Amino acid sequence: MYKELPKLMMYRELGEDSIIVKLSEIIRDFDSGEYTKDELISRIYTEVHKLLEIATDYGFDKNLWQDYIAYTLVTNENPFTLTAERAGTVEGSVNSFAKEDMRIFNHLFSYDFSRLEKSLGIDCFSTITDYKSVHKRHQVYNRNVSKKVRDVSDSIVAINSVYEEERKFPQNFKNKSADDVAAEMLLDLVKEFYKAYGVGMLGLNAAFRIAETVPNQEFTAKKNIDFQIGRGISCTPIKNNNHLVLDDLVGYEIQKSRLRENTESFLAGNPANNVLLFGDAGTGKSTSIKALINEYYDDGLRMIELYKHQMKLLAPLISSIKNRNYRFIIYMDDLSFEEDETEYKYLKAVIEGGLETRPDNVLIYATSNRRNLIKETWNDTNDVDLDKHRSDTLQEKLSLVSRFGVTIPYMRPNKKEYEEIVRSLGSRLAEKKKASGEGFDMTEDELLTLANKWSVAHGGMSGRAAQQLIDSIT
Structure with missing residues (x-):
């Protein structure tokens, strides 16, 4: 891993705190033999902990390492990805640089950590590559981000199957190696993603708020920072949007x-x-x-x-x-x-x-x-x-x-409009309860009587008062 990362061209700036960069440094020290076992294990656990935090934030599951590689690809803002976002297609020599980067990312995607586990007596990499997450309500994480990243991850799994095909049918790869084929396929995949959704947190998220932070503060991999607006000022994704239309x-x-x-x-x-x-x-x-x-x-x-x-x-x-x-x-x-x-x-x-x-x-x-x-x-x-x-x-x-x-x-609804809002919301509640096998036995007259009493006690007739009434019944 540490031998390949320096060869990255377009995706070179992964960030000093990137889990990929940190694990690369750990593997380099492991191969050099210049380490103490406890210290190296502690560093590994730090990165695994960061990966688990990201997985929790974005609802990743199964192979967390592969999801993180996909996440890195779709969030890395560089001249290639930003051009692909704006123009949809990228022409010229920059494609050859990007293709070589894709070759490296394919290798990272399927990286085998087993030798570290065997030598150090740990099994955390086996756990995160076959992870079973706790079921979470979608409000806890950004469902849009989770689905898009995991779709890309699944697509890369399919792309990487070409290596197995080459081993079984080498005669089919006389003109072009599986490495070349996989790199080209991954390049097409990410370009299509950038064209459809864009790159970075702007591509993955719908809504943001401004966060004023400590100037020059270092952000860990967990932070959902999109981009710096100015010194100490960033745009941060809002992950728990409501889903109303x-x-x-x-x-x-x-x-x-x-x-x-x-x-x-x-x-x-x-x-x-x-x-x-x-x-x-x-x-x-x-x-x-x-x-x-x-x-x-x-x-x-x-x-x-x-x-x-x-x-x-x-x-x-x-x-x-x-x-x-x-x-x-x-x-x-x-x-x-x-x-x-x-x-x-x-x-x-x-x-x-x-x-x-x-x-x-x-x-x-x-x-x-x-x-x-x-x-x-x-x-x-x-x-x-x-x-x-x-x-x-x-x-x-x-x-x-x-x-x-x-x-x-x-403007505030009049009595007739207010009652129509209550009827409509009440009808939706009744349908929802019916679908879940529950009953809703309140008559329309009873609901409207309750609604008028509710409005008197809650600031007058409004859509908000009507919704609060329905929520109280729920």
Whole structure:
């Protein structure tokens, strides 16, 4: 292993903390004979522990080593993989470098650790290559990531069967060795993956949040860090997304239609606008935006959540994603500004008016309980105020809303609409219970009576109140 890693060209930067790199160093020391047994075993266990952590995070199973090799291939960002992501095909001499890298990865994929186990009296490698994981709910790990990585791993297993075929039928490999055939097949596999999904955590994950970390902090292999936005600032995948789609939100058909229309235009590369969803609490504004990522992930949509106190990071964030082959929605929930807060200026500058124009692959979707986003005080409308430019200041604040080309109101339902939401959610619950062999014997009148009492005790009629009622019955 340690003799092959230095030959990597395109995938050379695996990271100092890569399990592959660390195990390579361990095997080099083992072959040199310059080691103490206990110390070497301790180092091995450290890497196996890291591998188990990654397997837990991503739901890997069976052969964890092979899943990790596949994971490395689909997450390694380098000039070859990024070009394949953007262009779909990669022409020229770079393919020959990448093919040689694939040859090495095929060898790593089938690496035999048995001599280490036999000499050191350990069996951890046998365990991780025939691993039986504890069943986990999908909320514990990112199911999308797990499936994609394991599909690639299974495909590499099939590719590596060519070596066995060469041993059985050497006459079929007179013109091209199994090593060459396997390298070409793996190269085609990863290029197809990059074309379909992209590379790195952006390719594997749908939603992200900004994580401000200690500058120059070293991240272990366990960390789900996608990329550095700036010094000490990273984009981190959100692994426990809900799986709601827009149709799961009862009512608000006009609002959902406008949201879909703008988003689909954006994904098609046509003109689209920044969107502000405003209105009463509990009406489904946030749910509507989050549902988009589940509907359009396969179309290249990615979502990055940004909090108000992180507004200053907008410009570096956009700079770091503008050349990626995805469509990004920067999502800001419950957006509003008090009179003395100035973070809104970062948002205004990015949306419109800054020196650098907003790239075509980025939009901002925000929700707010305030139509104008910024709290207007008596002083804002008091002509006697000492600030003679108060009118200009007020206009500056209110102009933020005009930067959103699409504004969609989400208002509280009336009694009839609220009861229709309750009926619909109740019907879904009844079907769910029936499918699981349970009964649901509450009549519609009983449900509506309970719903009206519930709304009085829980802040009024809203979709959120209706859902909370159904959850309480469940």
